[in-house]
Structure formats: C-alpha cells, structure tokens
Amino acid sequence: MTKIALVLAYVIGGGVLGGLLSGFDRILTARMQSRKGPPLLQPFFDVLKLMDKRTVVVNNYQTFYVACFLIFIVLTGSLFFVGGDLLLTIFALTVAGIFLVLGAYSSHSPYSTIGAERELLQMMAYEPALLIAALGMYWVTKSFHVSAIVSYSHPLIAVLPGIFISVLFILTIKLRKSPFDLSTSHHAHQELVKGLTTEFSGSSLAMIEVAHWYENIMLMGFVYLFFASSPIIGIAATILVYILEVLIDNMYARLTWQFTIVSSWTVTAGLAVTNLMAITLLLK
Amino acid sequence: MNQISFLLLFPLAPALLLAFISNQIVRNLIVWVSSLALIFVSLSLATAHLGTSPEFFSVDSPVLEKLFFAGEIILSLYLLWRCRGINKKESYIPVLIILQAGIGIFLELSGKLPKVENAFYVDNLSIIMALIIGIIGTIICIYSLGYMKEYHEHHKEMKENSRGFFFIFFLFLSAMFGVVLCNNLVWLFFFWEVTTLCSFWMIGYSKTEEAKRNSYLALGMNLIGGLGFSIALVYLTFFTKAPTIELDKLIHAGSALALIPACLICFAGLAKSAQLPFSSWLLGAMVAPTPVSALLHSSTMVKAGVFIIIKMAPILQHTTAGLFLAGVGGVTFLMASLMAVSQSNAKRVLAYSTIANLGLIVTCAGVGTYEAIWAALLLVVFHALAKGLLFLTVGTVEHKIGSRDIEDMEGLIVLKPFLGVVMLIGIAGMFLAPFGMLISKWACLKALMDASPILAVLLAYGSAPTLFFWSKWMGKILSVSSNAVTMESPVDTNEATALTSLAIPTVLTCLLFPLIASVAIEPYISNLYGQTMSLSRGNMLIMTIMLGLIILVPLGFVFYPRKQKHVSSYLAGANVSGSTSFLGAMGVVKDVATRNYYLSAAFGEAKLSKASVILGGALILGMFVVVII
Numbered sequence: 001m002t003k004i005a006l007v008l009a010y011v012i013g014g015g016v017l018g019g020l021l022s023g024f025d026r027i028l029t030a031r032m033q034s035r036k037g038p039p040l041l042q043p044f045f046d047v048l049k050l051m052d053k054r055t056v057v058v059n060n061y062q063t064f065y066v067a068c069f070l071i072f073i074v075l076t077g078s079l080f081f082v083g084g085d086l087l088l089t090i091f092a093l094t095v096a097g098i099f100l101v102l103g104a105y106s107s108h109s110p111y112s113t114i115g116a117e118r119e120l121l122q123m124m125a126y127e128p129a130l131l132i133a134a135l136g137m138y139w140v141t142k143s144f145h146v147s148a149i150v151s152y153s154h155p156l157i158a159v160l161p162g163i164f165i166s167v168l169f170i171l172t173i174k175l176r177k178s179p180f181d182l183s184t185s186h187h188a189h190q191e192l193v194k195g196l197t198t199e200f201s202g203s204s205l206a207m208i209e210v211a212h213w214y215e216n217i218m219l220m221g222f223v224y225l226f227f228a229s230s231p232i233i234g235i236a237a238t239i240l241v242y243i244l245e246v247l248i249d250n251m252y253a254r255l256t257w258q259f260t261i262v263s264s265w266t267v268t269a270g271l272a273v274t275n276l277m278a279i280t281l282l283l284k
Numbered sequence: 285m286n287q288i289s290f291l292l293l294f295p296l297a298p299a300l301l302l303a304f305i306s307n308q309i310v311r312n313l314i315v316w317v318s319s320l321a322l323i324f325v326s327l328s329l330a331t332a333h334l335g336t337s338p339e340f341f342s343v344d345s346p347v348l349e350k351l352f353f354a355g356e357i358i359l360s361l362y363l364l365w366r367c368r369g370i371n372k373k374e375s376y377i378p379v380l381i382i383l384q385a386g387i388g389i390f391l392e393l394s395g396k397l398p399k400v401e402n403a404f405y406v407d408n409l410s411i412i413m414a415l416i417i418g419i420i421g422t423i424i425c426i427y428s429l430g431y432m433k434e435y436h437e438h439h440k441e442m443k444e445n446s447r448g449f450f451f452i453f454f455l456f457l458s459a460m461f462g463v464v465l466c467n468n469l470v471w472l473f474f475f476w477e478v479t480t481l482c483s484f485w486m487i488g489y490s491k492t493e494e495a496k497r498n499s500y501l502a503l504g505m506n507l508i509g510g511l512g513f514s515i516a517l518v519y520l521t522f523f524t525k526a527p528t529i530e531l532d533k534l535i536h537a538g539s540a541l542a543l544i545p546a547c548l549i550c551f552a553g554l555a556k557s558a559q560l561p562f563s564s565w566l567l568g569a570m571v572a573p574t575p576v577s578a579l580l581h582s583s584t585m586v587k588a589g590v591f592i593i594i595k596m597a598p599i600l601q602h603t604t605a606g607l608f609l610a611g612v613g614g615v616t617f618l619m620a621s622l623m624a625v626s627q628s629n630a631k632r633v634l635a636y637s638t639i640a641n642l643g644l645i646v647t648c649a650g651v652g653t654y655e656a657i658w659a660a661l662l663l664v665v666f667h668a669l670a671k672g673l674l675f676l677t678v679g680t681v682e683h684k685i686g687s688r689d690i691e692d693m694e695g696l697i698v699l700k701p702f703l704g705v706v707m708l709i710g711i712a713g714m715f716l717a718p719f720g721m722l723i724s725k726w727a728c729l730k731a732l733m734d735a736s737p738i739l740a741v742l743l744a745y746g747s748a749p750t751l752f753f754w755s756k757w758m759g760k761i762l763s764v765s766s767n768a769v770t771m772e773s774p775v776d777t778n779e780a781t782a783l784t785s786l787a788i789p790t791v792l793t794c795l796l797f798p799l800i801a802s803v804a805i806e807p808y809i810s811n812l813y814g815q816t817m818s819l820s821r822g823n824m825l826i827m828t829i830m831l832g833l834i835i836l837v838p839l840g841f842v843f844y845p846r847k848q849k850h851v852s853s854y855l856a857g858a859n860v861s862g863s864t865s866f867l868g869a870m871g872v873v874k875d876v877a878t879r880n881y882y883l884s885a886a887f888g889e890a891k892l893s894k895a896s897v898i899l900g901g902a903l904i905l906g907m908f909v910v911v912i913i
Contacts, residue, residue, distance in 0.1 A: 058853045058863065059764055071833060085823055087726055091717040092830065098716065098755050105759030108695070109853030109863065113763065113878040120755050121881070124748040131744035135733050144730070198854055258886070265745070273741050280737045 003082045010081045010217075011074060018213025019043045021220075025246055032250045043213075047206045055202035058107040065103030066204045070211040072096035077218040083147025086134045093130075093218075097123055100196065100208070107199035115195030119183035121257045125264040126170035132272045136163045137225065139279055150228045157226040157237075159283065162275030164226050166268045168241065173264065174219055176212075177245050179252035180260050285341045287329040288404050291414065291461040294321065299454035303447050311450065312429055312778070319422035322457070326418025330411050335807045338407035340467060340532070342400075352474050353392050359477055360385035363503070366484075374500045380507040384477075387514040391521060397470065398520075398527040405467040405532065408808035412661065413464040413591055416668045420583040421457050423782045427676050428453065428575040430776030434683050435573050442490055449489065453579070456482040460584045464591060469520070469529040473513050476552070476588065480506040483585050486576040487569045498568030505565045509555025509589075516548035531595065539599050546599040547911050549592055550609055551904065557589025557642045560616045560900025566639060570631040574679030577631060581638045582672030587664065590642055593649045594660055598812055601652030607736060608907035610650025612900055614742035616643030619896035621749040625887040628880070630678045630688045633753060634671065637714065640746065641667050641721070647743070648728055651735040654813040659727035661805045666720030666793060670713035673786040677707045680779050691879060695768045696761045702772065702780075704761055706787045711761075713790040715754045718827035718834075720793050723819075749887070756880045763878065766852065766863050794831045798824055 023040040030037025057063060076092040079085075097119070104116035138144050140159055141152045149156070157164055173180040178187070184195035192198070197208055220238050227234035255263075298318035305311055333339060360381055367378045391397055428449070436444045459482060462475030480503065488499030520534065521527050524541060528534060534542050558566035566586065570577050580586060593609070600606030617640045624636035641663060648660035681696070681703050682688040697704035713719045725747065732740040775783070793800065801818060810816040852863035853876075859866055860873050868874045885891075 055848045056851050057848045058766070058851065060848065061762070061764065063848065068833075075830070075833070079826060084826060087729060088717070088823060088826060091722060091726065094751065095717050095830070098751075098758075101755055102759055102762050105763045107853050108763045108765045108876070108878060109855075110876060110878055111854060113759075116759055117756065117881045120752050123755075124752045127748040127751060128741075128744045131729070131747070132741060135729070135737065135740055135744070138730075138733060139737070193854060193856075261886075276737055276741065 006082045007078045010078050010214075014074075014077055014081075014214050014217045015210060018210075018215075018217045019047070021216055021242070022213060025242075028243065028246045029250060032247065043209070047209055050201075050206035050209070051203050053202040055204055057201075057204070058109065058199050061106045062103050062199065063204050065099050065106060066200065066207045068099040069096055069103065070207045070214075072099060073211040073214050073218075077214050077221075080146055080218050080221055083145055083150065086137065086144045086146055086149065087131070089146070089218075090130050090134060093215075094123065094127070096211075096215075100211075104196045104199070109199050111193045111198040112196060115183045115192055115198065118192075118257055119196050121261060122173050122180065122183055125180075125261045126173045129166045129170040129264065129268040129272055132268060132276055133160075133163050133167050133222075136160050136272070136276050136279065139276070140283065146225070149225055153229060155227055155229045155233075159279055160226065160275055162271035162278075166264075166272035167223070167226075168244075169267045170264050171219060171223070171241070172245060172248055173260065175216060175245055177249035179248075179255040181249075181254060182257055182260060185254070285404070287325055287332065288341065288406065288461075288465050290325050291322070291329070291418070292458055292465065294318070294325070295454040295458035295461070299451045299458070302450035302454065306447055308433065311446070315425055315429055315450065318454070319426055322418045322422050326414045329406065330415055330804075333406045334408060334411055334803055337811055338405055338532070340402035341404040341406075343403040352471050353388075356388050356474055356477075357385065359474070359481060360388075363481065363484075369496055370500055371497075374504060377500060377504045377507065380504070380511060384507065384510055384514050387518060391470070391517060394521075396521050396527075398529055400468045400470075400530055402530060402532070403468040403471065404465050406465065407811070408804055409591070409594065409661070410464040412665060412804050412808075413587065414461060416583050416587065416665065417457060417460045417464070420668050420672045420786070421460070421579065423785055424575050424578045424583065424672060424676065425450075425453055425457075427578070427679075427779050427782035428573075430778035431575050431679055431683075432573065434776065438683060439490070445489070449486070449573075452482050452485050456486075456579065456584055460588060463588045467531045469517060469531055469534070472531065473510075473517065476513065476556075477510055479556075479585055479588055480510060483569070483576075483580055486580075487572045489572050489576065492571070495571045498565070498571050501568050502565040505555050505562045509552040509562070512548045512551035512555075516545040516552075519545050519548065535595065535598055537599075539601070539603050542599050543603060543605060544911055546596040547605050547609070547907055550596050550600070551908075553589040553591075553593040553596075554609075554612060554646070554904065555589070557586045557593070557646065558639050559589075559612055559643060559646055560619065561897040561904070563616070563620065563639050563896075563900075567632065567635050570635055574631070574675055574682065577635070578672050578675035578679070581634065581675060582668045586638065586642055587668065590645045590649065590660075590664060593646055594657065594664075597649045597652035597657050597660075599652075600650055604910045605907045606650045606652050608650070608903050608910060610647045610736065610739055612903045612907070613643040613646030613648075613650055614739045614746075615896070615899050615903060616640065617647065618643075618742050618746040619892055619899070621746045621753075622887050623889050623892050623896075624753045625749050626882050626884040626889065627753075628690050628882055630681075630690050630693070630757075631675070633690065633757065634674055634678065637750070637753075638667075638671055640750070641671075644725070644728055644743070644746075647739055648731060651732060651739065653731060653735050654809050654815055655727070655731035655734060655817050657812075658801070658805060658809055658817050659724055659731050661808070662720065662724035662727060662797070662801065665800060666713070666724055666797075669786060669790050669793065670710050670719075670721060673706065673783065673790055674710035674714070676779070676783055676786065677703060677710055680775055680783065681707070684773060684775075690757050690760055693757075694760055694878075695764045698764050698768045698770055700772055701770060702775065703783075706783050707761060708758060709787045709790055711754050711758050712834075715750055718794055718830040719790070720797060723794075723797060723827065727819075760880060765876075791831075791835075795828065 022043040027037040073096045080089045101116045104112040137149050141149045184197050224234045224238045227237045363381050459475045459478035466472035484503040555562045620636045620640035627633045645660045645663050648656040806816045852859050855866040865875045
C-alpha cells in the first residue's frame with residue numbers, strides 16, 4: 001500500500017514540484033542576468049496555454065512517441081521513488097529518452113533529425129557515469145535498491161566523491177543546460193531552431209515540458225542519494241547543486257558534441273572509475 | 285540416447301537427398317518435413333531431460349571409433365584439396381591442416397588415448413543449445429528456401445549451387461548437435477572441425493574473389509583455434525596425472541589440474557566466436573548469402589565457440605587466467621560496439637554487434653561465477669533469437685529495396701510495414717528494456733560487479749555506443765517523409781513464416797523468461813555450483829509493466845481521436861512542395877534529405893581496429909603466460 005501511495009505522491013507531487021523548480025530556475029536565471037524574471041508559477045501558465053492550442057503536427061505518429069516519453073519518464077520516477085532497483089530505473093530512463101528521440105526522427109525534418117542525433121550523442125556521453133554511479137552505490141550499500149541506498153547509515157558522498165563530481169558533470173547534460181544543451185535548448189540562440197523539439201507544438205510540446213519536470217525531480221532525487229543519511233543536509237545540497245547548474249548554464253556558451261563526449265567520458269574515467277576502483281580495493 | 289542419435293544422424297538424410305534434388309517443390313517438402321522433425325525431436329529431448337541432472341551414455345563400439353578417425357582423415361584431405369585456391373599470404377593454411385591431421389593420427393596410433401567411459405551426454409546446457417540449433421537453425425533453413433531462389437534471380441551471373449548449399453546446411457546442423465552432445469573430446473573436436481569446414485564452404489558460396497579470400501580467412505583463423513584444441517588433446521593424453529579426454533571429467537578436475545587444457549580449448553573457442561584478435565573472419569563472412577550470416581551468428585558456429593567457453597567456466601572461476609579471458613571478452617565488447625557506430629552497412633552493424641555480445645558472454649564465462657553464468661546463458665538464448673531475426677529481415681529487405689545500407693531503409697515502417705515492424709522488434713530485442721538482451725546485460729552488470737569491477741566498467745562504457753547505433757537505426761526506419769506511400773510487395777511465404785516465427789518469440793520471451801530461467805538455466809547452474817540465482821518478483825513485475833506499456837500504448841493510439849492539424853515540417857520558411865523540397869540559397873529547388881551520424885573520424889575501423897587486435901592478442905598472451913607460470 002505504501003508503494004501505491006508513494007507512486008501517487010510522485011505522480012501528483014513530482015509534477016507540481018518539477019514545475020516550481022522550473023519557475024525557480026527562470027527567476028534565478030533572470031536575477032543572474034540582472035532581470036526581474038517571470039512569476040514562480042509561469043511554467044504552469046505556459047503549459048496550460050500550450051494545452052489550449054491546437055496541436056500542429058507533421059504526422060500522426062509524433063504525438064504517440066511523445067506520450068510514450070511522458071509515460072516512461074513517470075514510470076522511471078515512480079520506480080525510483082518507491083525504492084526500486086537503481087539499474088532498472090536507469091534503463092527505464094533510457095527507454096523514455098529513446099521515445100523522445102524517435103518522435104524527433106519521425107518528422108523527417110532536418111532540424112529535428114540533427115537534434116535527435118545530438119540527443120543520442122548526449123545519451124552516449126552520460127550513460128557510463130550514471131551506470132558507474134549505481135555500481136559505486138551498490139558496492140558501498142550492497143544493494144541496487146534505492147530503498148536500501150537511501151537508508152544507508154553513512155553519507156555516501158564521503159566514500160564516493162569522485163563519482164559524485166562525475167554525476168554533477170553529466171547532470172548538466174541531463175538538465176539540458178549550457179554548455180551541453182546541444183540537442184535542444186531553452187535559450188533562443190539555437191542554430192538548430194529548437195532542435196529535437198522543432199516539430200512539436202501545442203499539447204505535444206506541453207507533454208515534453210511536463211516530462212522534463214518529472215525527470216528533473218528524479219535527477220534531484222539521484223543527487224540526494226549521496227547525502228541521504230541526513231535529510232536536511234541532503235535537501236540543502238540538492239538545492240545548492242541545482243543553483244550551481246543554473247550558474248554554469250549562465251556562465252558558458254555551448255560547446256561541440258566532440259567536447260561533450262570526450263570531456264564526460266574522461267571525467268567519468270578519471271574520477272568515477274578511479275573512485276570505484278579505490279573503494280573496491282579498500283572497502284571489501 | 286535415441287534422441288541423441290536421431291539429432292546427430294537424421295540431418296544427414298535430408299543433406300544427402302537435397303544434394304541430388306534440384307526440383308524446388310520436392311526440396312521445399314524435404315526441408316519442411318525434416319525441419320519439423322528436428323524441431324519435434326529437440327523439443328522432446330528437452331521435455332525428457334530438462335531439469336534433471338546430467339545423463340551420460342556410453343558407446344562401446346570400436347567401429348564407431350574407426351569411423352570418426354576415418355572422418356578426420358577425409359576432412360583433412362578435403363581441406364587440403366581445397367587449398368588449391370590459396371594465394372601466397374594464405375600458405376599457412378595447409379601447414380595448419382597437416383599439423384592438425386598429424387597430431388590426430390599420432391594420438392590415434394600412439395594407443396595412449398585414455399579410454400572413454402561416456403561418449404555422449406545430455407545436460408541442461410546442451411538442451412538449451414540443441415533447442416537453439418534445432419529450432420532457430422531449421423527456421424533459418426526454411427527461410428533459405430525462399431531466399432536462395434530470389435538470390436539467384438538477383439545474381440544471374442552467379443553459378444547456382446542450391447543443392448550443395450542445402451547439403452552443407454544440414455551437415456552443419458548435424459555437426460552442431462555433435463558439438464553440444466559429445467562428451468568424448470576427440471569426437472567433439474571432429475564435429476568442431478566439421479563446423480569450420482561448413483562455414484568455410486558457405487562463406488565462399490558466391491565464388492567471387494572477395495568471397496574466396498574471406499572464406500580462406502575464416503578457415504585459417506578457425507584452424508589456428510583448432511590447433512589449440514589439438515594441443516589440449518595431446519596435453520590431456522600425455523601430460524596430466526589422470527589422463528582423460530572426457531568433457532565432464534575435465535571439468536570436474538578443477539582449476540588445479542585442468543587449467544592449461546581449459547585455456548587451450550578456450551583459445552579455440554575465442555577463434556570460433558570471433559573474439560579479438562580473430563574478429564575479422566566474421567566480418568568477412570557477410571559476403572555469403574544472408575541466411576548463412578543468420579546461421580553463423582545466431583544458432584551455429586560462433587555459438588559453438590561460446591558454448592565450449594561456458595563449459596570451461598567452472599575451471600576458470602577465481603583464476604587469473606580466467607580474468608584475462610574475461611578481459612578479452614570485455615575489450616571485444618567495448619571495441620566492437622564503438623566500431624559499430626561508424627557502419628552504415630546493416631549486415632556489418634549486425635556483425636559488430638554479434639562480436640560485441642559474444643564478448644559479453646566470454647566475459648561472463650571467464651569470470652565463471654554462478655551469477656555470471658546465469659547471465660551468460662540468458663545472453664546466448666536471447667541473442668540467438670534476436671540476431672537470427674535481424675539478419676533474416678535484413679536479407680528480405682535487401683531483396684525488396686535493393687540495398688542493405690541503413691540509409692536506404694528510411695521510412696521502412698510506412699513503405700513496407702510488415703518488414704518495418706519485424707525489424708523494429710529485432711532491434712528492440714537487442715538493446716531496449718524490457719527485452720531479453722537488456723535483462724541479460726543487467727544481470728551481467730551485477731555479476732561482473734561482484735566478481736571484478738573493472739569488467740563492469742568496460743560493460744558500462746560499451747553499452748553507451750550500443751544505445752547510439754541501434755537507436756539511430758530505429759530512427760531511420762521510423763523517419764517518415766511526407767510523400768512516402770506503402771508499397772508492400774509480397775514477401776515469399778517461406779521467408780514470412782520464418783520471420784514471424786522468430787519475431788513472436790522475441791517478444792514473448794520477455795514474459796516467458798522467468799520460466800526459461802527457472803526451467804532450463806537454473807537447474808544447470810545449481811547442479812554445477814550448488815547454488816543459483818533468480819530475479820526478484822518485484823523486478824519481474826516492473827518488467828511486465830514495461831512490456832505491457834510498450835505493447836498497449838500503440839494499441840491505444842489506434843483509437844486516439846485525430847483532430848491534429850497537419851503541416852509541412854519546418855525548412856526555415858523555404859518549403860517548395862510540402863516538406864520534401866526547399867528553395868536553396870542560389871534559388872535552386874533542392875530535395876530534403878536527412879542522414880545519420882556515423883562519426884567515422886572518431887569511431888572508424890581504420891582508427892580502432894588495429895589497436896583492438898593488439899589489445900586482444902596481448903590479453904590472450906597474458907592468459908597463457910599466467911597459466912604457464
């Protein structure tokens with residue numbers, strides 16, 4: 001029963017919280033650029049407005065893929081927050097991501113196709129870091145289950161600092177922040193128009209937006225795992241991490257895909273793998 | 285025993301019949317009847333022996349021994365005769381043949397060969413293999429009926445030799461049954477060499493210069509592996525405290541006694557399963573007609589290689605040599621996955637993916653713990669299904685659209701819906717949750733982390749490019765240009781039957797896999813290791829939910845109200861006719877074309893293959909060095 005309650009809490013609360021986070025993000029960004037920014041609830045107004053618009057599509061399949069994307073993101077988050085298997089969660093996240101990519105491919109539009117290719121490159125860049133983070137947590141807590149990891153008595157950050165930094169690095173990709181917002185961006189300086197989401201509008205675009213809210217909350221949950229032994233520090237750290245990501249977003253211009261892959265694989269190899277090898281040798 | 289002798293001998297009957305019959309209708313009939321018979325008998329072997337402890341059968345027949353010896357000699361003579369076609373660079377091949385034949389004759393005439401108590405056996409692993417050979421192998425054979433006919437319609441210049449083709453096909457199946465059911469290593473080795481011969485013959489089928497060179501490459505590399513196997517036999521006869529040439533006794537001897545012969549046999553397995561540095565022969569093998577690739581990649585040949593390595597796993601467990609072997613597999617997985625990114629030829633992508641997945645199986649076997657073997661066996665089953673399906677689909681698509689290039693498969697889902705859907709099932713089966721291969725990879729990751737974390741890291745890095753090259757292929761099939769119209773030309777009945785009967789199990793195994801695991805795989809592991817593993821119920825539930833979603837959501841969309849407005853895609857405001865062409869900068873109308881990324885500057889074969897071969901070779905060398913020291 002508690003599991004069903006947790007899923008419901010995530011399905012309702014995750015969306016609301018995700019929307020608020022997005023509003024917070026926009027205010028923060030505006031302040032960093034010496035602007036006032038929109039009200040906190042602006043993302044909700046945007047989505048409501050999108051829902052109200054007529055959906056314009058290139059073909060009928062697009063909406064289907066986007067719906068699958070949303071459903072699988074919610075499934076991924078639910079899996080995470082009921083304390084399910086972390087590896088399975090990562091795999092479900094991948095499936096969700098692939099649905100979005102297929103949606104972009106299906107339109108046969110040059111802009112969204114390049115967006116889709118770049119999105120896949122981004123997935124390729126962050127996948128090893130996510131998996132190795134899960135492996136590290138498994139080695140320390142002896143379980144892949146989020147429920148067991150979250151109730152581990154010591155702070156994971158103390159033994160997994162390298163893995164934590166590599167997760168921060170790829171989090172920039174996952175949150176679609178500069179310098180790694182290659183496939184689609186919130187900023188209006190895209191050479192790809194809107195890249196991945198060029199051909200989506202109305203309710204489809206709204207679904208993508210909402211899916212990102214859910215996804216971001218799950219990712220913040222992932223960050224929280226490193227500090228889970230003391231919830232207050234954990235929440236504070238998670239918020240700080242998000243602020244840091246917004247700061248990075250505002251500090252950098254976009255970089256190339258080559259740099260994205262090479263840098264994230266190198267950071268993962270240099271910090272996460274070294275960290276993993278160290279703990280497997282030291283903590284038997 | 286009856287079933288075993290049936291599986292070994294019966295395929296020879298259709299083989300001989302088909303060697304003399306060229307009437308298409310009679311051929312169809314013979315292939316269908318004998319395929320059904322083989323499927324039925326392998327299933328009945330499974331129902332009789334699944335879940336029981338291994339059963340051994342002794343055959344005390346000097347005549348049979350003489351026959352096997354004669355077979356070996358004939359095999360060597362035939363191969364020597366075929367060496368007429370070699371060029372200067374390939375002159376090492378006859379040397380290897382003579383060396384191997386010499387060792388064989390020496391062993392036989394020395395009279396020192398240990399007495400064999402049980403020549404044949406059945407255990408759960410050999411049943412799994414027999415089912416793969418007996419069902420997937422015969423489905424591919426049925427497919428070939430339609431394919432070979434069309435193949436020769438497309439290649440008029442080529443000399444038709446379907447009689448030889450089907451003869452070799454059934455001979456191949458018989459030899460594969462021999463490999464998985466023989467307990468006598470000398471006989472097993474004979475069947476092993478027959479599979480080498482069959483693949484050599486099939487790769488060279490088209491008789492073009494390229495096909496010839498590649499067939500000799502395959503022969504040469506497999507003979508190098510085979511030499512390892514012969515040396516293992518010599519070692520087992522002369523240099524051990526308790527000489528034996530029985531598979532089960534070898535395995536029970538454990539790593540203290542049997543490590544050297546086990547490594548030699550694994551070396552043969554590495555060559556056969558196209559691991560680095562031997563991968564090039566499998567890539568070259570795609571010059572053959574597509575059913576041959578399907579057969580080599582899914583149910584025979586390479587699977588014989590990993591089969592023997594999995595068999596050796598209990599010996600390799602907790603040894604440094606085992607870790608080196610696992611390293612060969614891990615590096616192969618990573619490098620082959622990276623190189624697959626740069627390929628646009630569908631068959632080449634599939635070949636790299638096979639090499640990669642076999643690498644994963646070898647990694648698990650080298651680690652050799654019960655968890656790892658559990659994962660390895662799942663990989664063997666799921667890979668056989670999905671890869672067989674994919675090759676056959678590519679074969680049919682190639683005949684329908686005249687190309688095997690992924691770029692030419694754009695919009696296949698609308699142009700040829702049946703083939704498009706089947707291909708999507710195959711691809712999803714290879715890398716997407718909750719399909720079989722992904723479940724197995726997940727199990728691998730856990731098993732490797734428990735045994736040797738650095739191998740798990742290789743797996744984490746290797747799965748990233750896998751995701752990339754499969755997804756962009758899927759994207760190409762689903763990318764629908766607005767002027768695409770369905771032009772479903774009829775698919776040959778034999779081909780359609782084969783495709784459907786592989787596609788349905790690929791989906792169903794997602795649901796049935798707990799059953800497959802508990803009935804077939806877990807008994808084998810608990811019998812060998814005294815403990816086993818299984819998936820938690822919670823995770824099984826989640827995977828069922830995922831599968832349900834993947835199947836149900838599309839159905840829901842059939843009834844989805846379509847009040848969407850259709851527009852052309854965005855072409856920076858220069859659209860000419862809808863979204864198919866635009867006005868270019870010089871005022872010229874240009875067609876819209878989209879192409880996938882292949883990133884050959886970063887992932888090209890030229891850049892990676894040499895390093896991979898050196899790395900693979902070095903690891904194998906390392907394996908032998910630690911064994912000998």
